[in-house]
Amino acid sequence: MAKGERDKAGSDVPAGGFVQLLTPDGERFDSATTADGTTYTVDFTDEEYRELYRDLVTVRRLDTEAVALQRQGELGIWASLLGQEAAQVGSGRALRPQDMAFPTYREHGVLYCRGIDPIMPFGLFRGVDQGGWDPNEFRFNTYTIVIGSQTLHATGYAMGVTMDGRTGSADGEAVIAYFGDGATSQGEVNESFVWSGVFNAPIVFFCQNNQYAISEPLERQTRVPLHQRANGYGFPGIRVDGNDVLATYAVTRAALDAARTGQGPTLIEAYTYRMGAHTSSDDPTRYRISSEVESWKAKDPISRLKAFLTKQQLAGEDFFGEVDEGAGKLALDLRERVLAMPDPQPVAMFDNVYPNGSPEIAAQRRAFEDYQASFEGSGH
């Protein structure tokens, strides 16, 4: 076991090890080399380290604001990313501009890294729309709620990239599909593995193993570590410390570059932990004990990068304070804009059912409008 690929029977490293460049204490390895001889490293400038820190703090702060908004009755529901910031920022920043992402409904951190206004998913969670934005403008698809379905969309899209001749060089395109540990039990996810392998699709399967599918622990989904599943489909699988933003970035960037240069798919298991509830409707105290949550708190993705920045004297309290302040301002701005979101016009529910419309929908829309108009002036 080479330096960096940690494999010890400790509480902070899973059996079999994972790629890690930054320990929970903020110790930095120059590189990590896996059993098959692949070496991972990052080469960030001081400024880039600081910006990663800013990303992590910002996405957590926005998430905290969303949780508060839900508790105050301003959102119908919220799926918090708390604890998964490094997995999302590390992979999100590893994407190149031409790459395409297919998210679940929890990828607010990736969305932020794609340069999308963080308010975009709030239409969905506030209940004013279904979360629509233009995937081709942002290179980030709409949120997908049915578990695992988007992995097939990503696979088809990646097949299209190949058909367009956009792989095989350093400026080629790659696709990333996000999903969780629970999704790995879905037939569609396994079908997407089959198809990607068979068609050598330029895709990275990015599994955030946050240890729980709502209440069900990983053991209810698998007998083997998830990254090992890739062997059966004929492409590499690798496990990375998902709370380590540096290692996540390094592993994802390498896998995306392999895909864009024509080397086919990779499965990445980002080993992390959902610190919060599955959604605001969930009560995790019913299925997990607080000592487990505490042990993961010690592996927090933000505090380890902060410790690293401090030890390396790359940043000090002034910087950390400024980052907190900036994130707070963004959160306040987000809050104000969410509160100002107008409710949809009821008649708009008839919009966009079909690209070419339908006489039946048009007739129902007219009838609805007439019905609504019949109340005008009645005082109701």
Place this chain on the structure above:
Amino acid sequence: MAETINLGKALNHGLRRALENDPKVVIMGEDVGKLGGVFRITDGLQKDFGEDRVIDTPLAEAGIIGTAVGLAIRGYRPVCEIQFDGFVFPAYNQIVAQVAKMHYRSKGNVRLPIVIRIPYGGGIGAVEHHSESPEAYFAHTPGLKVVTCSNPADAYTMIQQSIASDDPIIFFEPKRRYWEKGEVDLAGELDGAYPLHAARVARPGTDATVLAYGPMVRVALDAASAAAEDGRELEVIDLRTLSPVDYPVIFESVRRTGRAVVVHEAPGNLGLGAELAARITEECFYSLEAPVLRVTGYDIPYPAARAEEEYLPDLDRVLDAVDRSFGW
């Protein structure tokens, strides 16, 4: 150049023309390449257009539709073949939860111009899952359009129109009519062709309206010929589009004849016939001389092949329903 060809060959010609006219059209499905499909509908297309345009897929229906969604987001126009009606259900989630809803979800930003071809219906002596009529499941789903052809000329035009449409379309093919011949104008242009989402009067008549689609149009026409010998002129309407249904044509006919009989192979309970009966009753109430009657498959799983002749609506059952209408 009008040619006399069978319905399956007409679909093959239509697919070929779509592949020729638009480089973004791709055909995908199980055995559609080298084999040309189990019914040979895609015969010869992979040889002429290559493995990237006519894709032999892994044996996974959800995968066929799910990857078609991704290809469509990428700008392609996938034409998916589901090998048999009863095999569509593994793909049901992708069709109903994704294909049907993506345009709505994305506020119109994402169009999925996907055609899903499904050979359907019985009458070929097949084993279980090879003879079903699942059209109502899809017609019930907002966001999908559903069409079905009944003759070679329509098959040739409608498959091309479906591929050219930006709406997701479930294209039901009456498999037992694949070998039925008819005249097809292979040089015919889509511009000015009979519209895709329009019903057509297949035989004009004055005494009762028989509504049928897909494989049952032939049965309805045969029934009309037999009725004519008894002095009853049945008007047969080929629905062609099941979602949306082209109601104005139907209402106009029923207001004229005062009687309506709906014929389909699918089970009657909550089938297309139920909706048609409700709508006709609502819109033509004062013109009706009798309730709208239905001639359908029974509310049972599709029976074993040696019993299917008794299950499928036939000429006699249609005429029996017409008699009941007149006897009301």
